[in-house]
Amino acid sequence: MxxxxxxxxxxxxxxxxxxxxxxxxxxxxxxxxxxxxxxxxxxxxxxxxxxxxxxxxxxxxxxxxxxxxxxxxxxxxxxxxxxxxxxxxxxxxxxxxxxxxxxxxxxxxxxxxxxEQELKVQGIGACGTVKPNRKFMPFAMQPSALALDEGDDPEFVRTQDLITCAMVDTKRVHFLSSVHSDNTFDKVVRDRKAAGGRRTVVRPVMCDAYNSHMxxxxxxxxxxxxxxxxxxxxxxxxxxxxxxxxxxxxxxxxxxxxxVQEGGTPMTTVTFREKVIDGLLEGWDLCASKKGRPSLTEKPDRLTGRHFPGQYTDPK
Incomplete structure (x- = not known):
């Protein structure tokens, strides 16, 4: 074409x-x-x-x-x-x-x-970041009411089935979740200023889950x-x-x-796309001659060679 x-x-x-x-x-x-x-x-x-x-x-x-x-x-x-x-x-x-x-x-x-409350009723949980000035966010989590510095423990506020968290990582961030609690865990992170280049911080579980699935x-x-x-x-x-x-x-x-069965090796993305093309072209005579008097000369290589999938033959 x-x-x-x-x-x-x-x-x-x-x-x-x-x-x-x-x-x-x-x-x-x-x-x-x-x-x-x-x-x-x-x-x-x-x-x-x-x-x-x-x-x-x-x-x-x-x-x-x-x-x-x-x-x-x-x-x-x-x-x-x-x-x-x-x-x-x-x-x-x-x-x-x-x-x-x-x-x-x-x-x-x-x-x-x-x-999020309506999603909770339908059995759908949600977890993500949120701006502290959004409507209905608790005033106690506002930066003007709660000052946090790097290294401070995270703060939590619960309202019914929703829990919000404020913490400082590289910058201040707020989370809102309907599937987590205020559980935390100790995590070792890299820090150039700390002895040995690493330090231990208190990390909320919802933060780790968000980073894993976002x-x-x-x-x-x-x-x-x-x-x-x-x-x-x-x-x-x-x-x-x-x-x-x-x-x-x-x-x-x-x-x-x-x-693909366990232990098998799937084809590459390129091969998969070539197979899709071959399947779409299957059944079509790509090199059919035009209607009218048949030609007495052979078709040139550009019409029968490597222009179509599956028809290219390595000369070696």
Whole structure:
């Protein structure tokens, strides 16, 4: 397929009926309307195909895009600074992507979103960092009311099934958890100023659990970056489509690795992608001649050689 042919097919690739789109500013407007059927389809497929581990992580994930779209975000602290921000729910150990939500502004989340207490009733626990000035946070944990220095023991405040913790590591940090208590343990950390280069600190259990299971989305982003789709697109929904396609490949590779029997060696990511390509091309006559009078000359090597998977023969 030529480049021009590929671009022509891309111009006709759509995922929704534009005639049913509600204009921006009107009631019922859905900013990701162009990819809404695709988003609704993959969320169901991913959760049905694989049961993740107990620990899940939620975090932001950026889809690189510098085109013109009103919900494009700029996040200078991220490796990908310009793009479409999404919230991803992933397995903390494998990075398997389960759910995705595109951030389109202040109306992304409904006003009646669930609180941690409601999650607790549904049997879902939560643990994460929190800003001390958030609404309903206890005043006793505010920096103005509770001064903490490096080396001080962590402080806890409990309200019903929620417990908040304030501690100083490299800087002051606050945790909020519905699954932990005020238990602590001694941990040896490196310190250049201490004798022997190490010292013992009192660390909350919730802090250690958070650090162990917080990076599921980062693991997914790392796997997506290895073989990311390199072509730029002026249409934002095409960029989202290629990102979702890459997520699908990563997810199915994770499932494949889990299905390999214990002691077996799974194929590499590159080999897995080549197998997927071979499976999609199976049954197609890639070197079929054009209709009309048959040619009396042999086909050149560029049409029968190493352009297609499985047809390249090493001359050695």
């Amino acid at each position: 030529s480049r021009n042919r590929y671009h022509l097919l891309n111009t006709f690739l759509h995922f929704n009926d534009n005639d049913q789109r509600v204009a921006r500013g009107q009631e019922g407007c859905d900013p990701p309307f162009k990819v809404r059927p695709l988003l609704d389809m993959i969320d169901v497929r991913y959760t049905d195909a694989y049961a993740p581990d107990k620990e899940l992580s939620i975090d932001e994930s950026m889809i690189k895009f510098k085109g013109r779209i009103f919900f494009r975000q700029y996040m200078p602290a991220k490796p990908t600074k310009w793009g479409i921000k999404t919230f991803a729910l992933c397995g903390s150990n494998t990075g398997y992507g389960l759910r995705f939500l595109i951030h389109t502004g202040k109306n992304t989340f409904s006003a009646d979103r669930s609180s 990076n599921g989305v980062d693991v997914l982003d790392q796997k997506l970056g290895s073989y990311s789709y390199p072509h730029k697109s002026a249409k934002w929904y095409m960029t989202v489509f290629h990102r979702l396609r890459e997520v699908a490949l990563v997810n199915w590779y994770i499932i494949y690795c889990k299905s």
